[in-house]
Amino acid sequence: MRLGARGIHLYELWPEDGSSLPLPAPGSHIDLILPNGLIRQYSLVTPKCTEHCYVIGVKHEPAGRGGSRWLHQELRLGQSLLVGACRNAFELAESDSPYVLFAGGIGITPIYSMYCYLKAQGRQVHLHYWGESAQTMLFHDELAVDADVTLYPKTGYPKTGQSARPRLKALAQSLSKDAQIYCCGPGAMIEDLVEVARECGLSDVHYEYFGKIESAAPEGAQQVTLAKSGRVIDVAEDESILEALVRNDVDVMYSCEQGICGACEVRFLEGDPVHMDRVKEASEHTKDRTMMICCSRAGAQKLVLDI
Numbered sequence: 001m002r003l004g005a006r007g008i009h010l011y012e013l014w015p016e017d018g019s020s021l022p023l024p025a026p027g028s029h030i031d032l033i034l035p036n037g038l039i040r041q042y043s044l045v046t047p048k049c050t051e052h053c054y055v056i057g058v059k060h061e062p063a064g065r066g067g068s069r070w071l072h073q074e075l076r077l078g079q080s081l082l083v084g085a086c087r088n089a090f091e092l093a094e095s096d097s098p099y100v101l102f103a104g105g106i107g108i109t110p111i112y113s114m115y116c117y118l119k120a121q122g123r124q125v126h127l128h129y130w131g132e133s134a135q136t137m138l139f140h141d142e143l144a145v146d147a148d149v150t151l152y153p154k155t156g157y158p159k160t161g162q163s164a165r166p167r168l169k170a171l172a173q174s175l176s177k178d179a180q181i182y183c184c185g186p187g188a189m190i191e192d193l194v195e196v197a198r199e200c201g202l203s204d205v206h207y208e209y210f211g212k213i214e215s216a217a218p219e220g221a222q223q224v225t226l227a228k229s230g231r232v233i234d235v236a237e238d239e240s241i242l243e244a245l246v247r248n249d250v251d252v253m254y255s256c257e258q259g260i261c262g263a264c265e266v267r268f269l270e271g272d273p274v275h276m277d278r279v280k281e282a283s284e285h286t287k288d289r290t291m292m293i294c295c296s297r298a299g300a301q302k303l304v305l306d307i
């Protein structure tokens with residue numbers, strides 16, 4: 001473990017048995033299963049990964065859900081952790097077009113991996129990177145001397161996105177229409193980028209969110225019915241369907257609890273859920289009759305899950 005930037009640690013994870021690891025592609029992530037039961041996803045810093053060691057960058061989020069707090073405050077050098085297989089939900093597509101990468105805050109971890117890969121391939125690429133200050137920006141000093149990188153320290157990316165949006169729009173207007181755009185950062189940044197890209201006629205926009213989804217899900221306590229047992233589960237106003245099921249010892253799969261990984265997807269047999277995840281479009285859920293129970297809520301009708 002070492003300090004990557006203020007409030008960010010870089011962790012090196014070594015297989016206990018000395019076995020070889022597959023070399024991860026840029027955009028890949030792993031699940032960490034923490035001793036306190038939390039399962040959290042972290043992007044791999046692939047340029048620093050080898051077949052004997054994976055590297056992740058973790059920002060301490062004191063107000064977060066506990067994963068980064070545990071890693072920053074409890075993890076000890078040499079301690080064993082369970083680590084899930086490497087997966088990639090943010091793949092870099094091969095293209096002859098120029099690549100333009102956008103990162104906000106700790107969203108730099110997959111974007112830095114893509115940037116290094118593309119540079120090594122001799123591809124045309126430019127990275128735009130927002131952060132709160134030079135001291136809090138991972139890889140700041142290395143990137144600051146690179147002509148293909150533009151840094152925006154001391155501006156962060158405002159939660160509302162309003163003050164940074166004009167600059168984002170000016171950048172989008174300057175890009176060629178076939179640009180391959182990749183972005184990882186706070187929700188406001190991605191939403192702004194997707195919108196300005198659409199206004200500017202840019203169609204190849206790929207992105208990955210981090211952080212909990214700020215939702216406008218239906219408020220109030222709810223109930224869900226489990227078709228296989230007939231049990232009716234009360235879901236409190238301040239808990240997710242997933243949390244209510246776990247609290248009632250119902251065996252369900254889940255991972256991120258943020259609506260971004262797809263692990264908690266279940267079929268529903270009746271109802272009209274309000275979909276809040278970022279895994280699928282609501283229309284896909286309607287067609288497949290599935291929902292992500294970590295973030296989506298029951299709608300006005302009775303909700304019956306196929307579990």
Ligand code: FES
Pocket residue numbers: 253254255256257258259260261262263264265277279292293294295
């Ligand atoms: S647990 Fe990841 S989408 Fe629900």
